Amino acid sequence: MALAKVRWGMIGCGDVTEVKSGPAFQKVKNSELVAVMRRTGELAKDYARRHMVRKWYDDADALINDPEVDAIYIATPPSSHKEYAIKAAKAGKPVYVEKPMALTFAECNDMIAACKAAEVPLYVAYYRRAQPKFIKIKELLESNEIGDVRFVSTTYYQKAAEDISNKQNQPWRITPELSGGGLFFDLGCHTIDLLDFLLGPIKDVQGFASNQAGDYQAEDIVTGIYQFDSGVHGVGSWCFSAFESIDVNEIIGSTGKITFSTFGSEPVLLTTASKMEQWEFPAIEHVHQPLVERIVTDLTNGFNQAPSTGVTGARTSWVMDKLVGN
Structure with a gap:
C-alpha cells in the first residue's frame, strides 16, 4: 500500500x-x-x-x-x-x-x-547510485562509449587518520566488533558497491588484507582481484597508512576508458583514440x-x-x- x-x-x-x-x-x-x-x-x-x-x-x-x-x-x-x-x-x-x-x-x-x-x-x-555523476558513467557504459568493457582498476590510498593516536578511545569505524572491519569497510564499500552498480554483480573474489602500520586492530590495507558475471575483470588496492591521498578508478574498454574518483570532485573523463571529453558535477550538500x-x-x-x-x-x-x- x-x-x-x-x-x-x-x-x-x-x-x-x-x-x-x-x-x-x-x-x-x-x-x-x-x-x-x-x-x-x-x-x-x-x-x-x-x-x-x-x-x-x-x-x-x-x-x-x-x-x-x-x-x-x-x-x-x-x-x-x-x-x-x-x-x-x-x-x-x-x-x-x-x-x-x-x-x-x-x-x-x-x-x-x-x-x-x-x-x-x-x-x-x-x-552514490542515485547521484548524477555515477548515473552519467553508467550511461556512458550503456551507450558503448568505450566499446566492450575489459577490466576495471581501483587505487585508493590515504594518510593515517589523525584520530587513531589514542588507542584507548578509537573511533568505531576502526573497531571491528562495531564496524565489521577497518576503514576499508567504511570507505572501500562505496567503490565496491559502485562497481556492482556500473558493471553488474561480482561472482569470484580473491583478496589479501593486512595490518601494516599497527595503529589499530583492523586491517589497514586490502588488495583484491575479482571477476564479474559479465566476464569483466577487476583489481583494487586500498591503503590507509600511505604518505598521500589518491582516489582513482579506471574502466577500460576495447575502444576507450572512463576515469573517475569515488569521493573526489575531479571531472569524469572519457578517453578514446579520437577524443577526450569530461563532465563536471557540482558538490551535493546533502x-x-x-x-x-x-x-x-x-x-x-x-x-x-x-x-x-x-x-x-x-x-x-x-x-x-x-x-x-x-
Whole structure:
C-alpha cells in the first residue's frame, strides 16, 4: 500500500546525520523527519531542537513503534543494523539502513529474510547510485562509449587518520566488533558497491588484507582481484597508512576508458583514440538526498525502482567479506 507521505523515524543522531542525510528527509517532497532517537536523551533532544524535529526518544523500540512513524532510517554503527532492521520489519515499517549494511554477509541475509517475511522494502545507503555523476558513467557504459568493457582498476590510498593516536578511545569505524572491519569497510564499500552498480554483480573474489602500520586492530590495507558475471575483470588496492591521498578508478574498454574518483570532485573523463571529453558535477550538500527522493517515490507510488536495496547491499558485503578473508 502506497503512503501519501513518508514520516521518518531516525535511529542514531551522529555526524553522518547532521548534513549528509538528516536534512534530506525534510527537503524531499512528501517526506518528513518526525522523530529521532539516541541512547543519550539529551543529545537526541538537542538534535531534534536544532533540526526542527517534533519528537525525540532515548529508546529505539519506542521510536519504531510510534504510530506516527511510517519508515525507519538506521544511522547507527553496523553492529546494531541487524537488530534494528529486524525490529522495524516486524513492526511493518520500511527500512533504510546505513552502509555497510551489516557486520557480515550472513547478517545481511538475516535482514533480507526478515523484511521479505514482513513484506516491507529494505534499502541501503549506498547513495552514490542515485547521484548524477555515477548515473552519467553508467550511461556512458550503456551507450558503448568505450566499446566492450575489459577490466576495471581501483587505487585508493590515504594518510593515517589523525584520530587513531589514542588507542584507548578509537573511533568505531576502526573497531571491528562495531564496524565489521577497518576503514576499508567504511570507505572501500562505496567503490565496491559502485562497481556492482556500473558493471553488474561480482561472482569470484580473491583478496589479501593486512595490518601494516599497527595503529589499530583492523586491517589497514586490502588488495583484491575479482571477476564479474559479465566476464569483466577487476583489481583494487586500498591503503590507509600511505604518505598521500589518491582516489582513482579506471574502466577500460576495447575502444576507450572512463576515469573517475569515488569521493573526489575531479571531472569524469572519457578517453578514446579520437577524443577526450569530461563532465563536471557540482558538490551535493546533502549527499543522501537523490537516493532518498527515489525511495520516497517508491513508497508513495508503490514502485520498486530505488537502485540500492538489501539485495544489492548484501552483494557488496559478500565481496568485502571475501576480500578480507571473513
